[in-house]
Amino acid sequence: MRAPVSLPVIAAFFAASASVAAATPQAELAANGGFESGDTSSWAYFGTPNSTFSATADASSGAFGGQVFNPDQTTAAVIKQANLGVGAVSSGELVTITFSAKGTFANGGVAFAEFFSELSGGGVSSSEILGGGPLNLTGAWQLFSFTAVAGSDVSGGVTLQFAVVNGANSGSLADFLVDDVSVTIPGLGVNFCAANANSLGVAASMAAQGSSRAADNDLTLAANGLAAGSFGFFLASRLTGLTSNPGGSQGNLCLSGSIGRYVGPGQIQQADSGGGITLMLDLLAVPQPTGFVAVAAGEAWSFQAWYRDSVAGQATSNFTDGLTVTFQ
Secondary structure, eight states: OOOOOOOOOOSOOOOGGGSOBOOOOEEEOOSSTTOTTSSOTTOEEEOOTTOEEEEESOOSSSSOEEEEEEOOTTOEEEEEEEEETTTTSOTTOEEEEEEEEEEEEETTOEEEEEEEEEOTTSSEEEEEEGGGSSOOOOSSOEEEEEEEEOOSOOTTOEEEEEEEEOOSSTTOEEEEEEEEEEEEEEOSSEEESOOOBOTTSSBOEEEEEEOOOGGGOOEEEEEESOOTTOEEEEEEESEEEEEESGGGOSSEEEEESSOEEOOSTTTSEEOOTTSOEEEEOOTTOEEETTEEEOOOTTOEEEEEEEEEEEETTEEEEEEOOEEEEEOO
16 A cells, blocks of 8 residues: 655644544444345345345444334234354453334244343343333434443444334234434543544544553554545654644644554554454554554553545545543
8 A cells, every 4th residue: 555645744733732622432343234235245134934034224323224024914024133242241241232113013023132241152141121121112313322231241242133023913024113223331531632534524434442551552543534545554643733734635634743644554544344443552662753652551642543435536644533532
């Protein structure tokens, strides 16, 4: 890949206090929750003899949603995102589940949203029907939001599944549509510095998960909201700032001082179908212009992602917002 644009100072830097602060980030566990890949990748499907599961242009947002049609009596067609967040979700941690859904049902057809805490060797430590019963669905899209508590053992991660169920009545039928599925846990650090919208019309954002203890050397960065297939990499600095449109970029550089770039072997990432890139850091070797340095307890480091984009067919670049992690 050709080296990215340089990062000259083309506008005055502002103090960190002038940055736009945001709430603690959320680490996204679900993949292809909006079906914007145009297919059902990342979803497991357990059908009935005549049921179907497919991407559909009938969406709550974006171009696609997911649809499960089950015409079989006394059966359940199931879709799931299984074993999410292995090693990232902790016992007793709050997990936020949101999605949009609608449906058409007849003669006893219903749909459930269910949440499981998985054991690494199989089985579950807890299970929950979100909302306590069938989803109250109509023919119009509705947004649902639930908070679940991870069970006593989540060594196998967590699972969100939708069961599209028919009863024994003749003519029982369930047609279930779902979109914008999100499963998140609290992330690390504090977001700052507003990002500009990209070609998708969204502002790409940073998150992190792992440990803020420098000695643990366990921190993974994530950038979300990029165009699928776009290339990007992460930046690191001890100082924050604000430079608008550096090097002709469409975004804001939120770092200042000595800025290191994660552009070593395997560090330049290509966004997945959900528009995300991730990188597990080596806190003993954070890149800086003069070489590598180690993170020390008590230091605050800020991170950001630069990525390729296009505007009206013209190649350009953009940035996520910034994320500051204070290490212990």
